[in-house]
Amino acid sequence: DTEVTQTPKHLVMGMTNKKSLKCEQHMGHRAMYWYKQKAKKPPELMFVYSYEKLSINESVPSRFSPECPNSSLLNLHLHALQPEDSALYLCASSPQPATNEKLFFGSGTQLSVL
């Protein structure tokens, strides 16, 4: 299995809602990532988990809360988002955190905040 699976594919939420994005991989990768991508822009790194521990937080607002329950799962909890948070949220994994030599991406969750 060489896939990174993200659910849901699309999400519409209000500014007072609480929702979660989910990401799963069964490749035995020990690094997992959240990226945010606005339309026609490059992906921007949000968080990195190395061996299930948060290793990088790119100064992301606290309304985004990542969680890595185990080596296969990565969640992104969303609360009190703003319309400008609407974007494609991409999860990725890689075999080794230190080398970072090839990221496997999921298809993303297209998030709309109303």
Added chain:
Amino acid sequence: SQQGEEDPQALSIQEGENATMNCSYKTSINNLQWYRQNSGRGLVHLILIRSNEREKHSGRLRVTLDTSKKSSSLLITASRAADTASYFCATQPTGTASKLTFGTGTRLQVTL
């Protein structure tokens, strides 16, 4: 913050022609990677070139790296309509393990 800038921003060619995209970056790197993204989808890794390599090939792809100029190029030969996508370079700056930063991207359109 983005590390790389790509040129051109958009490229339109006919099937069978070659496509060349360039990437410039700012700091010393461990490696440089190229990814492809179809519209609204995830990114797919194409090729990686290490800082001590100058050229690499994979199928119809040829990548060059000039660390003295902090630049790289991706050549796609004999392009096909299915190559239509956005292409991003990504760099891992030296001393920043796990931090892969993407360039601005080139949107390639291949017409029949």
